[in-house]
Amino acid sequence: MIDFAHEPVMVDEIVAVFSTVPAGVVLDGTVGGGGHAAALLASRHDLSILGLDRDPAALDATRSRLVDVADRVTLQHRRFDEVDDALTEAHVDALAGALFDLGVSSHQFDVAARGFSYRHDAPLDMRMDPTETRTAAEIVNEWSTEDLTRLLRDNADERFARRIAEAIVSSRPVTSTHQLAEIVVSAIPAPARRRGGHPAKRTFQALRIEVNRELEVLPVALDRAVGRLLPGGRVAVLSYHSGEDRIVKARFRHHETGGCACPPGLPCGCGARASVRKVRVSARPSDDEQSRNPRSVSARLRVVEAV
Numbered sequence: 459m460i461d462f463a464h465e466p467v468m469v470d471e472i473v474a475v476f477s478t479v480p481a482g483v484v485l486d487g488t489v490g491g492g493g494h495a496a497a498l499l500a501s502r503h504d505l506s507i508l509g510l511d512r513d514p515a516a517l518d519a520t521r522s523r524l525v526d527v528a529d530r531v532t533l534q535h536r537r538f539d540e541v542d543d544a545l546t547e548a549h550v551d552a553l554a555g556a557l558f559d560l561g562v563s564s565h566q567f568d569v570a571a572r573g574f575s576y577r578h579d580a581p582l583d584m585r586m587d588p589t590e591t592r593t594a595a596e597i598v599n600e601w602s603t604e605d606l607t608r609l610l611r612d613n614a615d616e617r618f619a620r621r622i623a624e625a626i627v628s629s630r631p632v633t634s635t636h637q638l639a640e641i642v643v644s645a646i647p648a649p650a651r652r653r654g655g656h657p658a659k660r661t662f663q664a665l666r667i668e669v670n671r672e673l674e675v676l677p678v679a680l681d682r683a684v685g686r687l688l689p690g691g692r693v694a695v696l697s698y699h700s701g702e703d704r705i706v707k708a709r710f711r712h713h714e715t716g717g718c719a720c721p722p723g724l725p726c727g728c729g730a731r732a733s734v735r736k737v738r739v740s741a742r743p744s745d746d747e748q749s750r751n752p753r754s755v756s757a758r759l760r761v762v763e764a765v
Protein backbone atom coordinates (compact mmCIF):
# COMPACT_ATOMS: atom_id res chain seq x y z
CA MET A 459 0.00 0.00 0.00
CA ILE A 460 1.18 3.55 -0.73
CA ASP A 461 2.41 5.35 2.40
CA PHE A 462 -0.26 8.01 3.04
CA ALA A 463 -0.54 8.99 6.69
CA HIS A 464 -3.93 10.52 7.46
CA GLU A 465 -6.21 9.52 10.32
CA PRO A 466 -9.83 10.17 9.32
CA VAL A 467 -11.67 12.53 11.69
CA MET A 468 -14.97 11.55 13.43
CA VAL A 469 -15.10 8.32 11.46
CA ASP A 470 -17.67 6.61 13.72
CA GLU A 471 -19.90 9.68 13.58
CA ILE A 472 -19.64 9.76 9.77
CA VAL A 473 -20.55 6.07 9.52
CA ALA A 474 -23.59 6.75 11.76
CA VAL A 475 -24.65 9.71 9.59
CA PHE A 476 -24.73 7.55 6.44
CA SER A 477 -26.29 4.50 8.15
CA THR A 478 -29.80 5.73 7.27
CA VAL A 479 -29.32 6.90 3.67
CA PRO A 480 -30.90 4.96 0.78
CA ALA A 481 -28.78 2.39 -1.05
CA GLY A 482 -26.73 3.89 -3.86
CA VAL A 483 -23.75 6.11 -4.53
CA VAL A 484 -22.10 8.34 -1.92
CA LEU A 485 -19.96 11.13 -3.33
CA ASP A 486 -16.77 11.51 -1.30
CA GLY A 487 -15.71 14.94 -2.55
CA THR A 488 -12.42 14.85 -0.62
CA VAL A 489 -11.46 11.20 -0.76
CA GLY A 490 -7.87 11.87 0.45
CA GLY A 491 -6.31 8.63 1.69
CA GLY A 492 -9.68 6.84 1.55
CA GLY A 493 -10.14 6.51 5.33
CA HIS A 494 -13.78 7.64 5.46
CA ALA A 495 -14.53 5.88 2.18
CA ALA A 496 -13.16 2.56 3.51
CA ALA A 497 -15.25 2.86 6.69
CA LEU A 498 -18.43 3.65 4.74
CA LEU A 499 -17.92 0.75 2.34
CA ALA A 500 -17.30 -1.63 5.26
CA SER A 501 -20.40 -0.40 7.10
CA ARG A 502 -22.88 -0.82 4.22
CA HIS A 503 -22.63 -3.32 1.37
CA ASP A 504 -25.34 -1.50 -0.59
CA LEU A 505 -23.26 1.69 -0.93
CA SER A 506 -20.63 2.53 -3.50
CA ILE A 507 -18.26 5.50 -3.51
CA LEU A 508 -17.63 8.11 -6.17
CA GLY A 509 -14.40 9.61 -4.84
CA LEU A 510 -12.96 12.92 -5.99
CA ASP A 511 -9.72 14.62 -5.10
CA ARG A 512 -7.79 17.44 -6.72
CA ASP A 513 -4.52 15.81 -5.59
CA PRO A 514 -3.45 12.88 -7.81
CA ALA A 515 -1.29 11.48 -4.95
CA ALA A 516 -4.42 11.11 -2.81
CA LEU A 517 -6.20 9.20 -5.58
CA ASP A 518 -3.24 6.81 -5.93
CA ALA A 519 -3.33 6.17 -2.18
CA THR A 520 -7.09 5.52 -2.17
CA ARG A 521 -6.88 3.26 -5.23
CA SER A 522 -4.31 1.11 -3.48
CA ARG A 523 -6.14 1.13 -0.13
CA LEU A 524 -9.52 0.17 -1.61
CA VAL A 525 -8.26 -2.46 -4.06
CA ASP A 526 -10.33 -5.22 -2.41
CA VAL A 527 -13.56 -3.28 -2.91
CA ALA A 528 -12.61 -1.76 -6.25
CA ASP A 529 -15.91 -2.90 -7.81
CA ARG A 530 -17.68 -0.40 -5.52
CA VAL A 531 -15.28 2.51 -6.04
CA THR A 532 -14.94 5.07 -8.84
CA LEU A 533 -12.22 7.70 -8.55
CA GLN A 534 -11.85 10.93 -10.50
CA HIS A 535 -9.21 13.66 -10.45
CA ARG A 536 -11.44 16.70 -9.96
CA ARG A 537 -12.30 19.67 -7.80
CA PHE A 538 -15.37 18.92 -5.76
CA ASP A 539 -17.43 21.78 -7.20
CA GLU A 540 -17.43 19.81 -10.48
CA VAL A 541 -20.15 17.54 -9.04
CA ASP A 542 -22.27 17.61 -12.17
CA ASP A 543 -19.41 16.62 -14.49
CA ALA A 544 -18.33 13.92 -12.05
CA LEU A 545 -21.82 12.38 -12.00
CA THR A 546 -22.15 12.57 -15.78
CA GLU A 547 -18.80 10.82 -16.28
CA ALA A 548 -19.76 8.13 -13.74
CA HIS A 549 -23.28 7.69 -15.27
CA VAL A 550 -24.89 8.51 -11.91
CA ASP A 551 -28.10 10.60 -11.70
CA ALA A 552 -28.72 10.96 -7.98
CA LEU A 553 -26.77 10.55 -4.77
CA ALA A 554 -27.49 8.61 -1.58
CA GLY A 555 -25.13 11.03 0.11
CA ALA A 556 -22.15 13.32 -0.12
CA LEU A 557 -19.22 13.86 2.24
CA PHE A 558 -16.81 16.79 2.27
CA ASP A 559 -13.89 16.53 4.72
CA LEU A 560 -12.38 19.93 4.02
CA GLY A 561 -8.84 21.24 3.93
CA VAL A 562 -5.52 19.50 3.67
CA SER A 563 -4.58 15.92 4.53
CA SER A 564 -1.83 15.14 7.03
CA HIS A 565 0.04 13.60 4.10
CA GLN A 566 0.04 16.91 2.22
CA PHE A 567 1.40 18.67 5.33
CA ASP A 568 4.05 16.02 5.90
CA VAL A 569 5.58 15.98 2.40
CA ALA A 570 8.05 18.84 2.72
CA ALA A 571 8.24 19.60 -0.99
CA ARG A 572 4.52 20.48 -1.14
CA GLY A 573 5.33 23.66 0.80
CA PHE A 574 2.23 23.56 3.06
CA SER A 575 4.08 23.55 6.37
CA TYR A 576 6.30 26.02 8.20
CA ARG A 577 7.86 22.97 9.88
CA HIS A 578 9.79 21.86 6.77
CA ASP A 579 11.90 24.17 4.61
CA ALA A 580 10.70 24.06 0.99
CA PRO A 581 9.71 26.34 -1.89
CA LEU A 582 6.43 28.22 -1.28
CA ASP A 583 4.06 26.03 -3.26
CA MET A 584 0.85 24.94 -1.37
CA ARG A 585 -1.01 23.69 -4.47
CA MET A 586 -3.26 20.72 -3.69
CA ASP A 587 -3.36 20.06 -7.43
CA PRO A 588 0.19 20.21 -8.81
CA THR A 589 -1.18 20.59 -12.35
CA GLU A 590 -2.50 24.07 -11.52
CA THR A 591 -0.17 27.00 -12.08
CA ARG A 592 -0.58 29.53 -9.23
CA THR A 593 1.59 28.93 -6.15
CA ALA A 594 1.88 30.66 -2.78
CA ALA A 595 5.16 32.25 -3.99
CA GLU A 596 3.23 34.20 -6.62
CA ILE A 597 0.83 35.66 -4.03
CA VAL A 598 3.54 36.43 -1.49
CA ASN A 599 5.76 38.17 -4.05
CA GLU A 600 3.19 39.93 -6.24
CA TRP A 601 0.23 41.04 -4.15
CA SER A 602 0.03 44.55 -2.68
CA THR A 603 0.24 45.21 1.07
CA GLU A 604 -3.51 45.99 1.10
CA ASP A 605 -4.44 42.74 -0.65
CA LEU A 606 -2.17 40.65 1.60
CA THR A 607 -3.66 42.36 4.67
CA ARG A 608 -7.20 41.56 3.54
CA LEU A 609 -6.20 37.97 2.76
CA LEU A 610 -4.74 37.42 6.24
CA ARG A 611 -7.80 38.96 7.91
CA ASP A 612 -10.45 37.24 5.79
CA ASN A 613 -8.94 33.76 5.60
CA ALA A 614 -7.39 33.44 9.05
CA ASP A 615 -8.71 36.23 11.35
CA GLU A 616 -5.05 37.32 11.75
CA ARG A 617 -4.83 40.18 14.30
CA PHE A 618 -1.48 41.38 13.00
CA ALA A 619 -2.43 41.19 9.32
CA ARG A 620 -1.16 44.64 8.35
CA ARG A 621 2.20 44.26 10.13
CA ILE A 622 2.78 40.85 8.56
CA ALA A 623 1.79 42.09 5.10
CA GLU A 624 4.18 45.04 5.36
CA ALA A 625 7.01 42.77 6.54
CA ILE A 626 6.41 40.39 3.62
CA VAL A 627 6.44 43.19 1.05
CA SER A 628 9.65 44.70 2.43
CA SER A 629 11.42 41.31 2.51
CA ARG A 630 10.82 40.35 -1.13
CA PRO A 631 11.75 38.10 -2.79
CA VAL A 632 10.33 35.53 -0.36
CA THR A 633 11.07 32.08 -1.69
CA SER A 634 10.86 29.48 1.06
CA THR A 635 8.54 28.34 3.86
CA HIS A 636 11.16 28.93 6.54
CA GLN A 637 11.93 32.43 5.25
CA LEU A 638 8.21 33.28 5.35
CA ALA A 639 7.79 31.81 8.83
CA GLU A 640 10.72 33.91 10.10
CA ILE A 641 9.27 37.08 8.54
CA VAL A 642 5.93 36.44 10.30
CA VAL A 643 7.58 35.73 13.66
CA SER A 644 9.62 38.94 13.50
CA ALA A 645 6.58 41.01 12.43
CA ILE A 646 4.40 40.31 15.45
CA PRO A 647 4.90 41.65 18.99
CA ALA A 648 6.97 39.42 21.28
CA PRO A 649 4.17 38.63 23.82
CA ALA A 650 1.84 37.49 21.01
CA ARG A 651 4.52 35.07 19.73
CA ARG A 652 4.07 32.92 22.81
CA ARG A 653 0.26 32.51 22.49
CA GLY A 654 -1.93 30.21 20.37
CA GLY A 655 0.49 27.88 18.60
CA HIS A 656 3.09 28.78 15.98
CA PRO A 657 2.84 32.48 14.99
CA ALA A 658 3.00 31.60 11.27
CA LYS A 659 0.13 29.10 11.42
CA ARG A 660 -2.57 31.60 10.40
CA THR A 661 -0.48 33.12 7.60
CA PHE A 662 0.13 29.68 6.08
CA GLN A 663 -3.57 28.83 6.42
CA ALA A 664 -4.61 32.08 4.71
CA LEU A 665 -2.24 31.52 1.79
CA ARG A 666 -3.23 27.87 1.32
CA ILE A 667 -6.92 28.81 1.19
CA GLU A 668 -6.23 31.44 -1.48
CA VAL A 669 -3.87 29.28 -3.58
CA ASN A 670 -6.54 26.59 -3.77
CA ARG A 671 -9.52 29.00 -3.87
CA GLU A 672 -11.03 26.86 -1.11
CA LEU A 673 -13.77 29.29 -0.06
CA GLU A 674 -14.90 30.01 -3.64
CA VAL A 675 -15.52 26.41 -4.64
CA LEU A 676 -17.19 25.29 -1.38
CA PRO A 677 -20.66 26.90 -1.75
CA VAL A 678 -20.92 25.73 -5.35
CA ALA A 679 -20.10 22.15 -4.33
CA LEU A 680 -22.62 22.17 -1.48
CA ASP A 681 -25.44 23.54 -3.64
CA ARG A 682 -24.77 20.98 -6.37
CA ALA A 683 -24.54 18.06 -3.95
CA VAL A 684 -27.78 19.03 -2.16
CA GLY A 685 -29.48 19.34 -5.56
CA ARG A 686 -28.57 15.75 -6.45
CA LEU A 687 -29.76 13.99 -3.28
CA LEU A 688 -32.26 11.14 -3.31
CA PRO A 689 -35.05 11.55 -0.70
CA GLY A 690 -33.45 10.67 2.65
CA GLY A 691 -29.97 11.26 1.20
CA ARG A 692 -27.56 13.26 3.34
CA VAL A 693 -24.74 15.77 2.91
CA ALA A 694 -22.15 15.84 5.70
CA VAL A 695 -19.35 18.40 5.98
CA LEU A 696 -16.34 18.40 8.30
CA SER A 697 -14.87 21.90 8.44
CA TYR A 698 -11.75 23.02 10.29
CA HIS A 699 -11.94 26.81 10.58
CA SER A 700 -14.56 29.50 11.00
CA GLY A 701 -14.41 30.75 7.38
CA GLU A 702 -15.38 27.31 6.06
CA ASP A 703 -17.98 26.69 8.74
CA ARG A 704 -19.71 30.04 8.07
CA ILE A 705 -20.17 29.03 4.42
CA VAL A 706 -21.47 25.55 5.30
CA LYS A 707 -23.93 26.99 7.81
CA ALA A 708 -25.19 29.64 5.37
CA ARG A 709 -25.65 27.27 2.40
CA PHE A 710 -27.36 24.62 4.55
CA ARG A 711 -29.64 27.30 6.03
CA HIS A 712 -30.50 28.45 2.51
CA HIS A 713 -31.59 24.94 1.55
CA GLU A 714 -33.38 24.39 4.89
CA THR A 715 -35.53 27.46 4.24
CA GLY A 716 -35.71 27.20 0.45
CA GLY A 717 -34.23 30.70 0.39
CA CYS A 718 -37.29 32.18 2.15
CA ALA A 719 -36.75 35.88 2.84
CA CYS A 720 -40.05 36.55 4.65
CA PRO A 721 -39.80 38.50 7.95
CA PRO A 722 -39.03 36.22 10.90
CA GLY A 723 -42.09 35.32 13.02
CA LEU A 724 -44.57 35.75 10.13
CA PRO A 725 -45.94 32.87 8.02
CA CYS A 726 -43.97 32.38 4.78
CA GLY A 727 -45.76 34.06 1.88
CA CYS A 728 -43.07 33.79 -0.76
CA GLY A 729 -43.64 30.15 -1.66
CA ALA A 730 -40.10 29.04 -0.81
CA ARG A 731 -39.80 25.30 -0.13
CA ALA A 732 -37.18 23.58 1.96
CA SER A 733 -35.18 20.93 0.13
CA VAL A 734 -33.39 19.62 3.24
CA ARG A 735 -33.76 19.45 6.99
CA LYS A 736 -31.00 19.84 9.52
CA VAL A 737 -29.85 16.56 11.11
CA ARG A 738 -28.82 16.94 14.75
CA VAL A 739 -25.46 15.24 15.32
CA SER A 740 -22.63 15.64 17.78
CA ALA A 741 -20.80 18.46 16.09
CA ARG A 742 -17.39 17.96 17.68
CA PRO A 743 -15.00 15.01 18.07
CA SER A 744 -14.98 13.26 21.44
CA ASP A 745 -12.39 14.33 24.05
CA ASP A 746 -10.69 11.01 23.46
CA GLU A 747 -10.35 11.62 19.71
CA GLN A 748 -9.15 15.19 20.28
CA SER A 749 -6.36 13.99 22.54
CA ARG A 750 -5.45 11.12 20.19
CA ASN A 751 -5.58 13.13 16.94
CA PRO A 752 -4.62 16.82 17.30
CA ARG A 753 -5.82 17.50 13.76
CA SER A 754 -9.38 16.75 14.89
CA VAL A 755 -9.46 19.48 17.56
CA SER A 756 -10.88 22.19 15.31
CA ALA A 757 -13.31 19.88 13.44
CA ARG A 758 -16.99 20.75 13.22
CA LEU A 759 -19.58 18.43 11.63
CA ARG A 760 -22.79 19.66 9.97
CA VAL A 761 -25.33 17.40 8.27
CA VAL A 762 -28.53 17.92 6.25
CA GLU A 763 -31.01 15.37 4.84
CA ALA A 764 -33.12 15.71 1.71
CA VAL A 765 -36.86 15.96 2.46
Ligand SMILES: C[S@@+](CC[C@H](N)C(=O)[O-])C[C@H]1O[C@@H](n2cnc3c(N)ncnc32)[C@H](O)[C@@H]1O
Binds near residue numbers: 493672
Ligand atom coordinates in the same frame (compact mmCIF):
# COMPACT_ATOMS: atom_id res chain seq x y z
C1 LIG B 1 -8.83 16.23 5.01
S1 LIG B 1 -8.33 15.43 3.56
C2 LIG B 1 -9.53 14.15 3.37
C3 LIG B 1 -9.17 12.87 4.05
C4 LIG B 1 -10.13 11.75 3.80
N1 LIG B 1 -11.45 12.04 4.30
C5 LIG B 1 -9.60 10.45 4.40
O1 LIG B 1 -10.33 9.82 5.17
O2 LIG B 1 -8.48 10.07 4.09
C6 LIG B 1 -8.84 16.55 2.34
C7 LIG B 1 -8.58 16.09 0.92
O3 LIG B 1 -9.44 16.87 0.09
C8 LIG B 1 -8.74 17.30 -1.03
N2 LIG B 1 -9.39 18.51 -1.45
C9 LIG B 1 -9.43 19.69 -0.80
N3 LIG B 1 -10.17 20.58 -1.47
C10 LIG B 1 -10.64 19.93 -2.56
C11 LIG B 1 -11.49 20.32 -3.65
N4 LIG B 1 -11.97 21.56 -3.75
N5 LIG B 1 -11.77 19.40 -4.58
C12 LIG B 1 -11.27 18.13 -4.49
N6 LIG B 1 -10.45 17.72 -3.51
C13 LIG B 1 -10.15 18.62 -2.55
C14 LIG B 1 -7.31 17.45 -0.60
O4 LIG B 1 -6.43 17.28 -1.70
C15 LIG B 1 -7.17 16.31 0.43
O5 LIG B 1 -6.68 15.13 -0.17
